[in-house]
Amino acid sequence: MTETRRSGAETRERILAVAREHFAQQGYDRTTIRSIASAAQIDPSMVMRYFGNKEELFKVAASIDLALPDLSATPEGEVGRVMTAHFVRTWDSEGTLMALLRRAASDPQAAEQMRSIFATQVAAAVAPLCPDPAQAARRAALVATQLLGIALGRYVLHLPPIVEMDPEEIVAWVGPTIDRYLTADSAQPDQESGRVGSS
Amino acid sequence: MTETRRSGAETRERILAVAREHFAQQGYDRTTIRSIASAAQIDPSMVMRYFGNKEELFKVAASIDLALPDLSATPEGEVGRVMTAHFVRTWDSEGTLMALLRRAASDPQAAEQMRSIFATQVAAAVAPLCPDPAQAARRAALVATQLLGIALGRYVLHLPPIVEMDPEEIVAWVGPTIDRYLTADSAQPDQESGRVGSS
DNA sequence: CATTGACGTCAACGCCTGTTGGCCTACAAT
DNA sequence: ATTGTAGGCCAACAGGCGTTGACGTCAATG
Numbered sequence: 120m121t122e123t124r125r126s127g128a129e130t131r132e133r134i135l136a137v138a139r140e141h142f143a144q145q146g147y148d149r150t151t152i153r154s155i156a157s158a159a160q161i162d163p164s165m166v167m168r169y170f171g172n173k174e175e176l177f178k179v180a181a182s183i184d185l186a187l188p189d190l191s192a193t194p195e196g197e198v199g200r201v202m203t204a205h206f207v208r209t210w211d212s213e214g215t216l217m218a219l220l221r222r223a224a225s226d227p228q229a230a231e232q233m234r235s236i237f238a239t240q241v242a243a244a245v246a247p248l249c250p251d252p253a254q255a256a257r258r259a260a261l262v263a264t265q266l267l268g269i270a271l272g273r274y275v276l277h278l279p280p281i282v283e284m285d286p287e288e289i290v291a292w293v294g295p296t297i298d299r300y301l302t303a304d305s306a307q308p309d310q311e312s313g314r315v316g317s318s
Numbered sequence: 319m320t321e322t323r324r325s326g327a328e329t330r331e332r333i334l335a336v337a338r339e340h341f342a343q344q345g346y347d348r349t350t351i352r353s354i355a356s357a358a359q360i361d362p363s364m365v366m367r368y369f370g371n372k373e374e375l376f377k378v379a380a381s382i383d384l385a386l387p388d389l390s391a392t393p394e395g396e397v398g399r400v401m402t403a404h405f406v407r408t409w410d411s412e413g414t415l416m417a418l419l420r421r422a423a424s425d426p427q428a429a430e431q432m433r434s435i436f437a438t439q440v441a442a443a444v445a446p447l448c449p450d451p452a453q454a455a456r457r458a459a460l461v462a463t464q465l466l467g468i469a470l471g472r473y474v475l476h477l478p479p480i481v482e483m484d485p486e487e488i489v490a491w492v493g494p495t496i497d498r499y500l501t502a503d504s505a506q507p508d509q510e511s512g513r514v515g516s517s
Numbered sequence: 518c519a520t521t522g523a524c525g526t527c528a529a530c531g532c533c534t535g536t537t538g539g540c541c542t543a544c545a546a547t
Numbered sequence: 548a549t550t551g552t553a554g555g556c557c558a559a560c561a562g563g564c565g566t567t568g569a570c571g572t573c574a575a576t577g
Binding site: 145146147148149220221223224225226230233234237256257259260261263264265266267268269271272275276277278279280281284292293295296299300 | 344345346347348419420422423424425429432433436455456458459460462463464465466467468470471474475476477478479480483491492494495498499
Binding site: 165 | 523524525526527
């Protein structure tokens with residue numbers, strides 16, 4: 120072993136980089152092995168050699184670590200802003216999560232992968248901050264909807280007002296929403312009356 | 319003309335109904351003309367006869383009227399709840415908007431269609447309610463991100479906590495968020511400091 | 518030097534897709 | 548009864564896809 124010769128795993132990385140980019144920008148179905156290979160200046164069969172099949176390549180390319188900061192150290196009232204800022208920064212710098220989001224829109228298995236990410240990473244990071252453990256999953260999911268909604272508007276649908284906003288503005292608007300989802304009383308989320316009553 | 323014989327436009331409607339369903343559940347790429355035809359108990363070539371090509375069929379199938387209620391008649395403070403309830407009800411009953419959302423995730427043209435819907439329908443309905451006309455588009459877009467985020471979580475990703483929530487619970491949580499996006503001071507969205515400062 | 522084995526290419530397979538044109542059939546009008 | 552026409556099916560095309568296997572070609576190893 121010990122890196123037999125100059126290339127090898129290097130090519131693998133090049134394929135992976137191109138694949139991430141293509142998956143993120145065009146989604147799974149519209150990304151072809153051939154186009155990836157062409158962009159990586161390589162034969163399509165090499166992609167198969169290194170990753171077995173398209174499915175497997177996507178799995179590797181879309182493996183994600185949100186790298187959420189330790190939120191328990193964040194002062195209360197700033198959690199929403201910190202979290203929002205973290206996500207926007209992550210999305211702006213690399214599109215891996217966007218690739219998965221795109222695919223999840225039309226593929227149940229990718230949706231499952233997305234669910235797993237938010238269950239293990241977002242919910243886990245957020246649960247300690249919730250006043251009521253029983254509602255933690257629900258609160259985390261609400262947080263996810265708002266953050267993913269921003270991602271959808273900014274990177275997928277390209278809604279002009281969202282695209283034009285500075286990261287700081289997004290944080291200023293969305294941060295308080297996140298905070299409210301995390302800390303507001305579960306029966307009466309905000310001010311105002313609003314009976315929820317399940318039964 | 320004058321409806322020559324029993325079927326004809328009837329078949330067209332059947333195709334359209336099946337197409338809506340398939341597009342909504344599986345997205346554009348994974349929905350095939352053949353599968354639509356098969357489900358409609360018809361030959362694939364008939365689909366072409368009636369709609370020209372797949373693209374055109376999708377356009378017709380995904381034409382959407384959000385049918386937003388008149389929000390200016392809604393008492394202030396209830397707008398968010400009314401709007402959220404309207405969307406959740408619409409989504410639960412028919413999946414046309416979901417079909418478009420799915421497609422928009424991987425097709426720029428569908429994304430453009432989505433943008434147009436929100437520009438002409440959501441922004442238009444919401445603009446009169448905003449304190450500052452200059453910020454109306456931005457506020458409407460923020461509203462859209464939260465509503466679409468819910469749609470994504472509930473109907474596409476199937477995040478368990480979101481799926482399990484009653485429509486009333488969603489309204490109770492999300493309504494106030496919508497209200498805040500529509501009415502909160504633009505520089506300091508909520509409580510707390512949080513300078514936005516573009517320069 | 519001979520051998521091995523990984524890196525890489527080429528050409529092809531089988532499959533599924535959107536799309537087309539020809540043909541059949543049955544009704545409505547003449 | 549004949550004709551026109553619209554509804555419908557069938558068979559096939561061309562093209563793109565993921566995937567495969569045989570075939571070169573070097574560098575490192577014995």
